[in-house]
Each structure stands twice: as structure tokens, then as C-alpha cells.
Amino acid sequence: MSRLLRPASRLVSSSIARPAARNAFQSFPRVPAIVQSRGYAKESGVKEYTVRDALNEALAEELELNPKVFILGEEVAQYNGAYKVTKGLLDRFGDKRVIDTPITESGFCGLAVGAALAGLHPVCEFMTFNFAMQAIDQIVNSAAKTHYMSGGIQPCNITFRGPNGFASGVAAQHSQDYSAWYGSIPGLKVVTPWSAEDAKGLLKAAIRDPNPVCVLENELLYGQSFPMSEAAQKDDFVIPFGKAKIERAGKDLTIVTLSRCVGQSLVAAEALKKKYGVEVEVINLRSIKPLDVEAIVKSVKKTHRLLAVESGFPAFGVGAELLALTMEYAFDYLDAPAQRITGAEVPTPYALKLEQMSFPDETLIENYAKKMLRL
Amino acid sequence: MLSRTLRTSRAAPLRVLSRGGYGVTKRAVTTDAASAHADKDAVPEEDDKPFQVHLSDESFETYELDPPPYTMETTKKELKQMYYDMVSVRRMEMAADRLYKEKKIRGFCHLSTGQEAVAVGIEHSLTKEDDIITAYRCHGFALMRGGTVKSIIGELLGRREGIAYGKGGSMHMFAKGFYGGNGIVGAQVPVGAGLAFAHQYNGNKNTTVALYGDGASNQGQVFEAFNMAKLWNLPILFGCENNKYGMGTAANRSSALTDYYKRGQYIPGLKVNGMDVLAVKAAVAYGKAHTVAGLGPLVLEYVTYRYGGHSMSDPGTTYRTREEIQRMRSTQDPIAGLKQKLLEWNVTTEEELKGIDQEARKAVDGEVAEAEKMEFPEATGKVLYEDIYVRGSEPQFMRGRTPDENYYY
Numbered sequence: 010m011s012r013l014l015r016p017a018s019r020l021v022s023s024s025i026a027r028p029a030a031r032n033a034f035q036s037f038p039r040v041p042a043i044v045q046s047r048g049y050a051k052e053s054g055v056k057e058y059t060v061r062d063a064l065n066e067a068l069a070e071e072l073e074l075n076p077k078v079f080i081l082g083e084e085v086a087q088y089n090g091a092y093k094v095t096k097g098l099l100d101r102f103g104d105k106r107v108i109d110t111p112i113t114e115s116g117f118c119g120l121a122v123g124a125a126l127a128g129l130h131p132v133c134e135f136m137t138f139n140f141a142m143q144a145i146d147q148i149v150n151s152a153a154k155t156h157y158m159s160g161g162i163q164p165c166n167i168t169f170r171g172p173n174g175f176a177s178g179v180a181a182q183h184s185q186d187y188s189a190w191y192g193s194i195p196g197l198k199v200v201t202p203w204s205a206e207d208a209k210g211l212l213k214a215a216i217r218d219p220n221p222v223c224v225l226e227n228e229l230l231y232g233q234s235f236p237m238s239e240a241a242q243k244d245d246f247v248i249p250f251g252k253a254k255i256e257r258a259g260k261d262l263t264i265v266t267l268s269r270c271v272g273q274s275l276v277a278a279e280a281l282k283k284k285y286g287v288e289v290e291v292i293n294l295r296s297i298k299p300l301d302v303e304a305i306v307k308s309v310k311k312t313h314r315l316l317a318v319e320s321g322f323p324a325f326g327v328g329a330e331l332l333a334l335t336m337e338y339a340f341d342y343l344d345a346p347a348q349r350i351t352g353a354e355v356p357t358p359y360a361l362k363l364e365q366m367s368f369p370d371e372t373l374i375e376n377y378a379k380k381m382l383r384l
Numbered sequence: 385m386l387s388r389t390l391r392t393s394r395a396a397p398l399r400v401l402s403r404g405g406y407g408v409t410k411r412a413v414t415t416d417a418a419s420a421h422a423d424k425d426a427v428p429e430e431d432d433k434p435f436q437v438h439l440s441d442e443s444f445e446t447y448e449l450d451p452p453p454y455t456m457e458t459t460k461k462e463l464k465q466m467y468y469d470m471v472s473v474r475r476m477e478m479a480a481d482r483l484y485k486e487k488k489i490r491g492f493c494h495l496s497t498g499q500e501a502v503a504v505g506i507e508h509s510l511t512k513e514d515d516i517i518t519a520y521r522c523h524g525f526a527l528m529r530g531g532t533v534k535s536i537i538g539e540l541l542g543r544r545e546g547i548a549y550g551k552g553g554s555m556h557m558f559a560k561g562f563y564g565g566n567g568i569v570g571a572q573v574p575v576g577a578g579l580a581f582a583h584q585y586n587g588n589k590n591t592t593v594a595l596y597g598d599g600a601s602n603q604g605q606v607f608e609a610f611n612m613a614k615l616w617n618l619p620i621l622f623g624c625e626n627n628k629y630g631m632g633t634a635a636n637r638s639s640a641l642t643d644y645y646k647r648g649q650y651i652p653g654l655k656v657n658g659m660d661v662l663a664v665k666a667a668v669a670y671g672k673a674h675t676v677a678g679l680g681p682l683v684l685e686y687v688t689y690r691y692g693g694h695s696m697s698d699p700g701t702t703y704r705t706r707e708e709i710q711r712m713r714s715t716q717d718p719i720a721g722l723k724q725k726l727l728e729w730n731v732t733t734e735e736e737l738k739g740i741d742q743e744a745r746k747a748v749d750g751e752v753a754e755a756e757k758m759e760f761p762e763a764t765g766k767v768l769y770e771d772i773y774v775r776g777s778e779p780q781f782m783r784g785r786t787p788d789e790n791y792y793y
Contacts, residue, residue: 088632088703111602111638112569112630140568143603178490178542180553182567323783354783355769359553360542361490362763369785377786 054239061231063205064094064170067212068132070244072102075130078216081108081121082134082171091136092172092231118144118169122151125167125221132216135171138187138225145190152221153196168215173201173225174268174320175357175368184357186321188267191223192297192330198222198250199298203271205235207295210248217247227269251299255308259288262378263308265331266318267294270369274318277374285384297327305331306339313344316378320368323351350377413687414442415712417501417659417721422729431461443663447646447653449682452670456662460731466508466661467726467737468744470500470719473524475748476533480523480540480554484696488756489540493554494521498691501718502625503528505664506593509672513588517563517576518595520555521625521690525595529562533751534758543758550761551771570596570603573622577609580620580681591672595623599630601644610648610683619675621668622648623684625658631694632703648683658686659718662725689716765791 058066071078084091086099086109099107110117114135121131135141141148152165175184191199198220202208208226215222240246256271257278264274271293278289290308294300309315317331328349335347353367419440427435434457444451477495484493496503503524506516518525526536531547539546540554547557557565563579566572576594583590596606601624613620624644628635635642645653656667664686671682689712693700701709726732732740761767769782769791778793 084632087637091631109633109637111633112599113602113604115604116602143568143571176491178553179492180551180556180567182555183492323785348786350786351783353768353785353789355772358551358761358768359491359539359548359556360544360550360761363550363761363768366763366765366768366789367785373785 054242055236056242057234058205058209058237059232059234060202060205060208060226061092061094063209063235063237064212064226064231065096065098067209067216068095068098069101071132071213071216072098072106074244075216077128077130078132079106079108079124079129080132080134081110081117083110083112083136085109085134090134092228094226094231095134114140114143115147119147119151121167122147122165122221125152125165126155126163130166130168130216132168132170135169137176137183137228138171138173139183139185141169141171141187142185148191148197148221148223149194153194156220157196164219165221166219167221168212168224169221170212170215170224170226172228172231174227175352175364176228178359178361178364179357180359181356186319186352187223188225188297188319189321189326189330191225192300192327194298196221197298198296199225200250200296201225201267201294203227203230203268203293203295205237206241206246207248207254207293209237209241210246211250211295214247214250218250225268230269230272233272248295250296251301252295253301253304254293254295255290255304256293257289257291259290260312261287262289262314262316262382263292263305263312264289264316264318264374264378265292265294265305265308267297267327268320270318270320270374273369273371274374276371277378280371280375281378281382281384285379285382287382287384289378300330300334302334302338305335306342309335309339309342313342314381315339315343315347316374316381317347317349318369318374319349320352323349323354326351345381348377348381350374412442413445413655413657414440415657415659415687415689415716416440416442417657417661417716417718418724419443419657419660419721420662420725422725424729427460427729427731431464432459434459437662439660439663439666440657443657443660444667445645445655447643447648447655447683449652449654452654452666456666456669458662462508463722463726463731464740466504466665467719467722468740469504469507469528470661470722471741471744472533472748473500473503473527474719475745476527476536476752477523479537479748479752481692481696483537483540483752483756489554489696490542491553492520493540493696494694495692495696496521496524496690498712498717499625499627499658499688500524501661501664501722502595502658502686502688505658505661506623506668508661509665509668510591510593512561514590514672515561515563515576515579515583515592516595517572517579517592518565519569519572519597519600520565520567521597522555522557522565526557526559526562526565529559531557531559531562533748534755537752537755538758541755541758542760543755544761544767545758546755549771570600570606572596573600573603573606574609574612576622577613577618577620580613580618580675581616583619584616589676590619591675592618592620593623593668594620595625597630598624598626598628598635598642598644599633599638601647602639610651610681613681614648614651617678617680619678620681621671621675621684622651622681623686625686625688627688627690629690629694629703632698634703643685645683645685648681651681651683653683653685655685655687658688659716659721661718661722765789769793
């Protein structure tokens with residue numbers, strides 16, 4: 010009762026009462042199965058989308074739906090985005106909603122957090138999450154912890170987004186994967202889209218979620234095309250957090266993976282089927298905080314083997330977490346120790362051949378899975 | 385208080401940003417690369433006999449600082465060397481441009497074409513015991529600090545004999561007295577203050593030049609470095625290379641005050657014509673004397689211009705007009721400007737100058753060709769995992785992508 014009278018929580022409840030924008034978020038628990046189970050193939054009206062276009066559409070729709078949403082970041086407006094994700098948004102929504110900032114990550118991130126505390130819903134774009142390291146204090150200390158520190162009085166509805174992980178030939182300072190960093194912070198939600206549908210649905214859900222959310226995109230996926238179902242093309246399409254997606258069903262081995270490694274794992278799974286007739290199940294985590302432990306356990310019950318595939322540093326990483334969870338919740342169903350494939354423990358080198366040795370690829374996944382299955 | 389130089393006639397051409405509707409940025413210092421004067425009868429026969437050059441009175445603007453002398457001493461030899469150096473830097477950057485377009489260079493590649501006078505002018509006023517640190521537009525500085533064209537281009541090509549053994553690429557190059565090559569905007573500035581701190585700590589009579597762009601100038605850590613440098617009187621020359629655009633954003637769209645030389649507030653400032661290598665040299669020499677005399681830091685602003693995009697993936701024409709670029713190239717070019725002076729002052733003949741040009745180009749082209757023949761690093765664990773830690777102090781092993789790829793030292 011008394012809580013409802015507090016000004017900040019009034020703000021939250023009032024925005025829940027808002028029609029379109031909040032309702033979709035609120036309806037998550039009621040619809041996920043439908044959203045999840047739609048297949049592409051049988052459906053008419055499936056369109057090819059690049060991940061870039063999907064993100065762009067998600068941003069445009071949310072800007073359209075909710076006047077509290079705005080985007081700020083380096084080169085997002087006049088330059089149309091360093092990676093063209095925000096292309097056309099300035100023209101469509103004007104410079105009040107799409108804002109170019111100076112190259113001052115700590116400053117504009119802090120400013121965005123402040124705007125969120127005051128009830129706006131900022132989308133804070135980092136040119137890459139490597140540069141967000143300049144601002145990580147604001148993300149962790151100002152955004153993630155405030156709701157708790159205030160005893161629930163002060164929410165912070167903000168979305169941090171941008172490319173994460175290694176790109177091509179950009180060496181050590183521009184190639185880090187922050188999944189494990191942000192994934193370890195209570196108070197943050199962290200999503201890692203792979204396909205165009207993931208990108209659109211997760212970004213929209215992130216903007217609508219009343220908590221701070223990190224959307225860890227991948228530069229190497231921006232130009233990749235995926236089919237987008239008719240449902241996903243609509244402006245009410247959202248993907249619930251904490252629900253992994255089985256991208257490929259199988260019975261012999263579970264590969265749990267995220268972001269770009271999903272595609273690589275699917276290729277490896279196809280090859281394994283072709284060469285050895287084994288069926289590998291590939292689980293796309295979609296969100297790593299919250300993380301869908303249930304989906305992993307269910308799958309391990311079926312396959313009795315688990316391989317985590319990610320491209321971050323191995324030590325204290327997403328793979329390590331997945332293996333620990335498997336030990337905690339699915340040990341009895343395992344026929345063999347769960348294993349992980351990760352990035353190598355090395356600052357990313359520039360030279361191509363060395364870079365290739367530093368990150369998982371399809372062949373490595375295939376060979377390691379083959380070894381695990383003693384094929 | 386604000387001791388501007390006296391005769392700031394406001395006639396320089398490059399006053400107004402051509403982007404419509406985004407206001408006007410003042411650049412009161414001239415960017416004329418050929419604005420210095422010398423009495424050609426006073427230019428000696430001998431290559432190494434000093435003579436006087438008079439800089440344009442629009443070469444500097446100052447903030448809480450007396451301007452450097454407008455007269456400087458130089459020699460024919462030095463002028464020719466400066467010319468040779470600028471031609472070399474440009475030729476090397478052009479080679480990088482070509483190699484990138486041939487897809488032999490990966491990732492990011494930020495070229496300094498148009499900004500050569502800054503790197504060359506600074507180097508000619510320092511000794512090898514002084515320090516330089518900069519951001520990712522670092523090829524020219526790496527060359528001036530003693531890196532070879534071969535090793536720099538080799539690095540861009542990701543070769544084993546590159547300046548960072550193929551590990552760093554375009555943005556990360558190091559040499560004696562040159563501390564990179566930092567890829568994080570603004571991060572090099574406090575690190576530069578640390579280099580200066582070490583000079584002070586060790587009692588050296590040396591200075592540190594810490595460079596950053598107009599885009600980076602707004603980073604909080606730049607101001608944190610300013611504060612400590614002034615507080616502790618560190619021998620450092622903060623230097624904003626103002627090329628008018630931080631990536632695709634014009635200076636006046638990113639900075640509340642575009643007088644970058646005034647942004648030290650409590651630190652005296654000096655704005656310099658960064659297209660004139662002589663003005664740069666005079667300013668940095670003056671600044672070095674200032675810091676070495678224990679008078680504390682300065683904030684310099686080198687007014688310059690990059691001809692190309694922010695990086696190779698930016699065409700550089702969406703946020704500024706082609707006419708603006710063309711006008712800078714054709715009327716304010718640092719190399720053409722010095723060339724004009726050298727001929728005007730009879731420092732050299734057209735013939736000799738052509739010789740210098742050819743010599744520089746040939747040397748660069750030769751080294752580029754050698755770089756292209758260099759070997760790639762071997763794709764082995766030994767090469768991949770070397771130098772993560774100081775040799776001999778490594779942990780027992782580093783983890784590979786899978787346990788069977790672990791590398792044991």
C-alpha cells in the first residue's frame with residue numbers, strides 16, 4: 010500500500026497501465042509458447058531480414074509506440090549509425106528522439122541512466138561494447154544496483170546495446186566479449202541475439218522491460234540474413250527473456266550456445282549428421298541473464314551429453330557457468346563430463362591465422378563433438 | 385589575462401564549416417601551410433648553417449600564455465629533412481590505402497593523410513629521450529619515432545616482422561619513446577601524464593607529448609589528466625589534433641567549446657597552425673622549454689585536417705562537402721606549402737626537390753615491397769601465446785579453445 014504511493018513506483022504502475030507499449034511486455038508469460046513454436050517454412054509471408062534490419066525495425070517500432078523511448082550514442086543520428094543500425098531513424102523521429110553524443114561513453118551512459126531514473130526509457134548505443142568499458146561503472150553501479158539499493162523505490166528502465174565480442178582483424182582492444190562480465194551482475198538482464206527474429210524480439214523486449222538490459226549484438230551477424238516469420242514482422246512481437254530456443258532437435262548431444270556460435274554449431278551439427286548419422290541438439294540461449302536452466306536440464310535428460318560453445322575467454326566465462334549449472338542440476342543425467350569450447354585465453358591477435366586460432370569455428374566444434382561422442 | 389596574439393587579422397579562408405545549419409566554428413589561426421617568410425638573400429649556401437625564418441603572425445593563438453617567438457632558426461638541411469619526412473609519411477599512408485583496398489589489410493585502418501605536419505613538426509622539436517603517446521591514428525608518429533616503413537606496413541599486413549610482430553595491427557604500434565597506438569578514445573591522455581610523471585620522478589629534463597583528437601577532447605579522463613598534471617606540475621604537452629571531425633561529427637556538434645587550447649582552464653594554452661610544419665616545430669620547442677623549466681603543462685591545439693575518412697571504411701564525404709576537402713588539399717596542403725617555401729627561399733632547386741621526392745618515394749615503395757614479401761606468423765601455440773606475460777614469468781599454461789589446445793610454456 011505505502012509502496013504504491015511512492016512516486017517512483019507510481020511511475021512504473023502508470024506506465025504499465027499505458028496501452029500498447031507496456032501491454033506487450035506484460036503479456037509475456039501468457040504467449041511465449043506460441044511465439045516460440047512458430048516454424049518458418051509452412052508459413053506464408055516469411056521474409057528475409059538481415060540482423061541489422063531487424064534491429065532497425067525494432068528500434069523504429071518502439072520509438073513509434075512509446076514517446077518515452079529515445080536513442081542516444083555516438084554517430085547514431087546524422088551518420089545513421091557507425092554500423093547503420095539506426096539508419097533513417099533521425100529522419101523519421103527527429104533529433105529529440107535520436108541523439109548524437111560526443112565520444113564520451115562514461116558521460117553519455119551516466120546521462121542516459123539519469124534519464125531512465127527520471128522515468129524515460131533510453132536506448133543507449135555503444136559503438137561497440139569494447140568502448141562501454143569506459144562506462145561500465147555507470148552500467149553496473151548506477152543502473153544495475155539502484156533499484157535494489159533504493160529498496161525498490163527507484164526503477165531504471167534502460168537498454169544498453171551495441172556489438173559485442175570479436176570482429177574481424179581489429180586486435181585486442183576491440184575484440185572483447187562481455188557476456189560473462191555483464192552476465193555476472195545481479196540487477197542486469199543480458200540478452201545475446203543470434204538470428205534476425207532474436208534481434209528484433211529481444212531488443213523490443215529489452216526496451217519494454219522495466220529493468221536495465223544489455224543487448225549484446227554481434228557485428229559479424231549484422232549483415233547476415235535470416236527468415237523472419239509473419240508474426241515476427243508485426244510490431245507486437247517480443248521474445249521473452251530466460252527462454253532458450255531449440256534451434257535443432259537431437260538425441261545424441263546437447264550443444265548449448267549463444268550469439269554467433271549458434272550458427273557455427275548448427276553447421277557443425279549438420280556435418281555430424283551427414284558424416285556420422287548422429288543428431289545433435291542445438292540450444293540457442295537467447296538470454297544469459299536470466300538463463301534457461303530448465304531447457305538445458307530437459308535436453309540433457311534426453312541426450313546425456315553436453316557441450317557449451319561460446320567465444321569469450323574461458324576463465325570464469327559463460328561456458329564455465331553452463332558447465333557448473335549442468336553439474337548442479339543435471340549431473341545424474343550425464344553419461345560423460347560436460348565440456349566447453351571457448352575463445353582461447355589470449356588477447357586477440359591481429360594477424361589472421363593467429364586470430365583464427367583464438368575463436369571457435371565450425372570445424373573445431375564438429376571435431377570436438379565427434380571426440381565427445383567417440384565417433 | 386587572455387593574451388591573444390596581437391594582429392589576428394580575421395581574413396583566413398577556413399572560418400566557416402560548410403555543413404549547413406550547424407553553426408560556425410572559429411578557427412582563427414591560419415591553416416595556410418606556406419605562411420612563413422624568410423629573406424632569401426639571408427639563406428646561406430651551407431646546408432647546416434642556421435638562418436632565420438619568420439612565422440606568420442596568424443600561426444599561434446594563446447591562452448594565458450605569451451606566444452612563442454615568431455622567429456625561428458633552422459637550416460637548409462633540416463628543412464629538406466622535414467620535407468623528406470612528410471613525403472615519406474604520406475607515401476606510406478598512400479601505400480596503406482592501396483593495400484587496404486586490395487584487402488591485404490584487415491580491420492580498422494586510420495590514415496593521417498593531410499596531418500603529416502603535426503607528426504613531423506613534433507618529432508623535429510624533440511629528442512629521442514622525450515616521449516610521445518597518441519591514439520589509433522599512429523602510423524606517422526611510429527615512423528617518426530624510428531619505426532621503419534617496412535615494419536609499419538608489415539604490421540598492417542599482419543606479418544611476423546611487423547613492428548608489433550603481427551599482434552597489434554594498425555592501431556597498436558610501439559617504439560622507443562613512443563607508447564602507442566591506443567585504441568580507446570582518450571585513454572592515452574592520462575597514460576601520457578604517467579609518462580611525464582616518470583620523467584619528473586627520474587629527474588629527467590624531458591617532455592611528453594600526449595596527443596588526442598577533437599573528438600576525444602571531451603572524454604572525462606582528459607580532464608582528470610589535466611588536473612593531475614597541473615596539480616603536480618608535470619612536464620607534459622597535451623596536444624589536441626583538431627582535424628575538425630571526431631569520426632563523422634563536426635567539432636562544434638561534439639564540443640561546447642571548440643577552442644581546444646583553452647580547455648585546460650587553469651593550464652595555459654597554445655593554438656598552432658597544424659598545417660605548417662615550421663609553426664608546429666616552433667610551438668613544440670617552445671612548449672618543451674616551458675615544461676622542462678618546471679613551469680608545468682601546456683594544452684596545445686594543432687589545427688589540421690584529414691583528407692580521408694575517419695577510417696578506411698568511412699568515405700568521409702557524408703558529413704562534409706567534397707569542395708571543402710578539395711579546397712584543403714589544393715590550398716593548405718602541408719607538403720605543397722613547405723615545397724613552395726623551399727623554392728621561394730632558394731633552399732633548394734626544383735631539380736633537387738624532385739630528387740628528394742623521388743628518393744623518399746623510392747625508399748618507401750621499396751620498403752613496402754619488402755613488407756609484402758615478409759612471412760606471416762606461424763599459426764602455432766608458441767607464437768599465439770608468446771608475450772601475454774613477460775617471458776620467464778608466465779603461468780604454467782594458457783587455455784586453448786578446448787583443453788587439448790592448451791599451451792604449456
